[in-house]
Amino acid sequence: MDTIYPSLVHIVGEGYASFRREELFTYSKDLGTSEPKWPDYVAAPKTAEQVAEILKLANREKVPVVPLGGGMSLAGLALPLKGGIALDLKRMDRIIEVNEKGRYAVVEAGVSHGKLTAYLHNQHPHLMHSEPGAPPAATIGGNLAIHGQGDLAHPYGFNTDMINGMEIVLPTGEICKFGSCAVGAGWFTLHPLPDVGLFLGWNGATGIITKVSLRLFPYKKFREMEIFVVEDENLIPEILYELTHLGLTEDLVAFSSAIPPFSDRLHHVSINVTGDSEAEIELKRRLIFEVKLAKYIESGVGGIAAVSQAIQRPQVSKSADWKKGGGFEYVGSIMPVSAYPECYRRGAEISTRHHIPYTILGRVIGCGHAMMFSWSYAFNRADEKTVRHAREALHETDNIVMDLGGVIWKPAVFGQELLLAKMDVNTLSLMKKIKLLLDPNNIMNPGNWEVD
Amino acid sequence: MALAEYQYNDVIHRCFRCGYCKFPTDWSDVTNCPAYARFRLESYSAGGRLWLIRAWVNGELEWSEHLADIVYSCAACKNCVEKCPLSFNEDIVNMVTAAKNEMVEMGLVPRGVKKFLNNVQLHGNPYGISAGRRTGWMEGKSYPAYQGQEFLYYVGCEGSFDTRAQSAARALGDVLTNSGVSFGVLGEKEVTDGNEVDLLGEDALFESVAEKNIRQFKKAGVNKIITLSPHSYNAMKNSYPRFHGDFEVFHYTQILADLIKKKRVRGVSGPDEEEKITFHDPCFLGRWNQEYNAPRNILKSLPGLTLVEMPRNKKGAACCGGGNFYTDLLGGSEESPARIRAREAAATGAGILAVACPNCLTMLEDAVKVEGLENRIKVRDIAEILV
Ligand SMILES: Cc1cc2nc3c(=O)[nH]c(=O)nc-3n(C[C@H](O)[C@H](O)[C@H](O)COP(=O)(O)OP(=O)(O)OC[C@H]3O[C@@H](n4cnc5c(N)ncnc54)[C@H](O)[C@@H]3O)c2cc1C
Numbered sequence: 001m002d003t004i005y006p007s008l009v010h011i012v013g014e015g016y017a018s019f020r021r022e023e024l025f026t027y028s029k030d031l032g033t034s035e036p037k038w039p040d041y042v043a044a045p046k047t048a049e050q051v052a053e054i055l056k057l058a059n060r061e062k063v064p065v066v067p068l069g070g071g072m073s074l075a076g077l078a079l080p081l082k083g084g085i086a087l088d089l090k091r092m093d094r095i096i097e098v099n100e101k102g103r104y105a106v107v108e109a110g111v112s113h114g115k116l117t118a119y120l121h122n123q124h125p126h127l128m129h130s131e132p133g134a135p136p137a138a139t140i141g142g143n144l145a146i147h148g149q150g151d152l153a154h155p156y157g158f159n160t161d162m163i164n165g166m167e168i169v170l171p172t173g174e175i176c177k178f179g180s181c182a183v184g185a186g187w188f189t190l191h192p193l194p195d196v197g198l199f200l201g202w203n204g205a206t207g208i209i210t211k212v213s214l215r216l217f218p219y220k221k222f223r224e225m226e227i228f229v230v231e232d233e234n235l236i237p238e239i240l241y242e243l244t245h246l247g248l249t250e251d252l253v254a255f256s257s258a259i260p261p262f263s264d265r266l267h268h269v270s271i272n273v274t275g276d277s278e279a280e281i282e283l284k285r286r287l288i289f290e291v292k293l294a295k296y297i298e299s300g301v302g303g304i305a306a307v308s309q310a311i312q313r314p315q316v317s318k319s320a321d322w323k324k325g326g327g328f329e330y331v332g333s334i335m336p337v338s339a340y341p342e343c344y345r346r347g348a349e350i351s352t353r354h355h356i357p358y359t360i361l362g363r364v365i366g367c368g369h370a371m372m373f374s375w376s377y378a379f380n381r382a383d384e385k386t387v388r389h390a391r392e393a394l395h396e397t398d399n400i401v402m403d404l405g406g407v408i409w410k411p412a413v414f415g416q417e418l419l420l421a422k423m424d425v426n427t428l429s430l431m432k433k434i435k436l437l438l439d440p441n442n443i444m445n446p447g448n449w450e451v452d
Numbered sequence: 453m454a455l456a457e458y459q460y461n462d463v464i465h466r467c468f469r470c471g472y473c474k475f476p477t478d479w480s481d482v483t484n485c486p487a488y489a490r491f492r493l494e495s496y497s498a499g500g501r502l503w504l505i506r507a508w509v510n511g512e513l514e515w516s517e518h519l520a521d522i523v524y525s526c527a528a529c530k531n532c533v534e535k536c537p538l539s540f541n542e543d544i545v546n547m548v549t550a551a552k553n554e555m556v557e558m559g560l561v562p563r564g565v566k567k568f569l570n571n572v573q574l575h576g577n578p579y580g581i582s583a584g585r586r587t588g589w590m591e592g593k594s595y596p597a598y599q600g601q602e603f604l605y606y607v608g609c610e611g612s613f614d615t616r617a618q619s620a621a622r623a624l625g626d627v628l629t630n631s632g633v634s635f636g637v638l639g640e641k642e643v644t645d646g647n648e649v650d651l652l653g654e655d656a657l658f659e660s661v662a663e664k665n666i667r668q669f670k671k672a673g674v675n676k677i678i679t680l681s682p683h684s685y686n687a688m689k690n691s692y693p694r695f696h697g698d699f700e701v702f703h704y705t706q707i708l709a710d711l712i713k714k715k716r717v718r719g720v721s722g723p724d725e726e727e728k729i730t731f732h733d734p735c736f737l738g739r740w741n742q743e744y745n746a747p748r749n750i751l752k753s754l755p756g757l758t759l760v761e762m763p764r765n766k767k768g769a770a771c772c773g774g775g776n777f778y779t780d781l782l783g784g785s786e787e788s789p790a791r792i793r794a795r796e797a798a799a800t801g802a803g804i805l806a807v808a809c810p811n812c813l814t815m816l817e818d819a820v821k822v823e824g825l826e827n828r829i830k831v832r833d834i835a836e837i838l839v
Binding site for chain 1: 462463465466467468469470471472474475478479480481482491492493494495500503504507512513514516518519522537538539540763785
């Protein structure tokens with residue numbers, strides 16, 4: 001008789017575990033082009049202790065465990081490639097502490113980005129965190145597990161660079177803390193203790209993030225978005241260089257898309273400008289347009305497409321529902337900013353070949369140290385042919401990233417294999433040792449970052 | 453087996469499951485869908501439900517009692533409609549209702565739903581109580597029988613049979629009487645409005661109920677109807693015209709707001725001390741019929757009461773889960789939508805949680821009790837506040 005299901009019910013409570021086909025079906029599907037992968041069980045724990053119990057059970061029974069946050073990563077990363085327990089972490093959704101003056105928030109990993117933003121907005125209107133452009137159901141833990149980036153990537157880097165501490169449940173069930181919280185101090189810094197952080201960017205393959213102290217940053221009351229536009233993609237890297245030198249903006253994103261037609265083949269740079277007063281915004285706007293970008297305007301190669309637009313959370317609608325098809329997936333990459341023109345050209349070519357209007361985007365990370373460059377491919381969920389096209393386009397794009405000397409971000413298994421094949425052998429061997437040490441029974445999200 | 457006839461075959465694949473619909477308008481938490489708030493498994497989210505329906509319709513999944521439970525866990529509150537950013541959003545609840553239609557046609561509905569429908573067929577109400585006891589709500593009061601007065605006061609099933617809702621029904625009867633409104637009631641002859649029958653996907657039974665009511669109303673010479681329940685209001689106002697039932701239908705708050713404006717509501721006294729009051733918008737008055745002002749206008753006019761809003765209000769108001777009252781699916785847990793709503797109401801500091809729907813009244817009063825908030829906040833139907 002199956003003892004796993006009753007054990008799960010015992011741990012998480014009636015109603016929060018299932019092995020019924022309807023739940024398994026729902027968790028077998030990703031929002032993107034991945035083929036379904038069925039779990040054997042679904043469980044939704046409420047506490048780190050429950051997660052620990054489940055991992056101990058999984059080790060005893062040798063069943064895989066696949067953590068799931070918002071399920072927004074699209075590349076099949078939270079699909080149970082080898083069956084097992086789909087662990088829905090969204091009930092772990094407490095905002096535990098916000099330290100206003102110390103500018104950090106301690107949250108459970110299943111807290112959604114939407115919830116944290118709303119909470120700060122209402123309770124701590126001077127603070128914000130770096131929210132990714134993902135749908136707001138994306139969770140803090142899931143985003144860190146894939147090294148996400150948000151709307152403060154330009155001033156402060158990857159979201160994983162904004163951590164003051166973490167609580168992790170190791171694959172073998174021990175609950176560990178990292179950072180100042182590990183020595184009983186507050187959750188205000190990750191450093192200077194010896195670095196044992198082996199959990200970020202691993203897709204949960206080395207442990208489950210259950211709590212995080214996230215750095216918060218000043219939320220400026222006056223906020224607006226400017227949009228600059230050029231036709232020549234080759235100008236984008238130097239424009240971004242100028243703007244990052246200025247260093248006065250919050251989010252810098254260059255993008256281009258075939259739809260709507262008026263913007264086809266044009267390259268837009270959205271520039272988020274914020275300030276504590278109208279005068280501060282005005283000054284920044286002047287420095288951007290009259291000092292840094294004036295030469296492009298004067299020479300006629302660039303123009304101001306919009307000023308003083310309200311900054312709004314990006315909506316998934318247009319890209320996901322192109323031609324009423326209800327689907328899209330993208331390849332993300334971390335690239336040098338200088339690669340923008342080539343990334344755009346190669347991406348547009350792939351899109352054309354697969355009959356999909358191109359959509360590309362590059363978000364600056366740090367002071368122009370890199371960008372997250374993405375290529376999106378829409379498909380019609382009801383038309384298998386278009387799904388296949390999108391899937392092929394995604395694979396071709398993974399290859400382009402490698403060709404152009406970039407790093408695929410949140411790669412699907414296909415992309416992970418490309419990266420592992422190119423990985424320095426000693427690094428590869430270290431990854432293998434780490435995985436074996438932390439997860440001796442290979443229960444954690446197997447199939448992800450798997451070194452043979 | 454694929455269902456070629458399913459009405460939304462060309463739309464349902466468009467849900468991306470982006471999860472915007474999980475959030476209320478203030479983005480405060482993922483409790484926008486009452487069923488998802490309660491169960492917190494993806495299968496119960498609005499997107500999960502649509503994907504399951506699609507899988508069933510395509511023949512990818514077989515029907516099961518559990519599948520039907522998930523489909524029927526939709527309370528039709530329309531909060532998802534409000535939040536979905538895609539252009540098909542208006543059809544989300546329709547897609548679920550159409551799936552229920554298919555299940556009904558195949559005789560494949562959850563036991564609770566079947567019982568509900570049986571009761572309506574047998575007794576004219578979902579409670580399974582004999583129609584002869586429909587006048588129990590009057591409790592010795594003698595509201596006039598409808599005989600051509602200006603308004604028919606349609607009490608509805610909850611007001612007629614549920615002990616808590618009966619008090620609201622009487623209160624409304626009294627307020628209308630005190631205000632000199634010319635009205636009558638149908639008493640034993642009243643039958644269910646059919647709103648839930650329609651939403652449970654039983655088209656044929658709904659048609660029969662609606663036609664029965666329409667015939668009866670016309671025979672009695674009814675032109676204008678006042679309903680206690682927003683559910684009745686919705687059915688009579690929006691669906692009865694399909695069967696040539698063209699009446700002037702009002703929710704009672706619309707009538708009372710107007711009477712108050714004309715200073716015809718008499719003898720309303722306020723509390724001894726200034727008190728805060730908050731209002732819970734019923735889904736079928738608010739999102740389904742965009743009536744947000746009438747109840748608020750009433751409350752704002754009352755002496756000694758200050759209206760404070762919950763963060764989720766008007767079109768973003770949380771659903772108490774009452775639209776799902778044929779089964780206890782949504783009750784029983786700290787995460788039940790009614791309990792979440794009761795906590796939100798108490799957090800405003802209000803001493804009274806005003807409602808304008810008998811379903812909300814019973815759901816929220818139970819929730820306040822279970823939450824142990826009775827000493828802090830009382831649940832009152834607006835009609836009860838006015839008597
Ligand atoms: C339209 C759109 C726009 C997007 N824009 C951005 C963007 O601007 N920036 C960005 O960073 N991302 C973006 N994304 C990608 C993705 O949605 C986000 O990174 C999101 O934050 C991932 O979080 P999640 O909770 O959805 O993770 P999931 O998809 O649930 O999980 C991601 C991975 O982490 C693992 N995991 C989940 N939770 C945990 C945990 N607590 N501990 C350990 N492992 C865990 C899962 O097994 C999986 O491998 C976008 C996605 C979409 C659809």
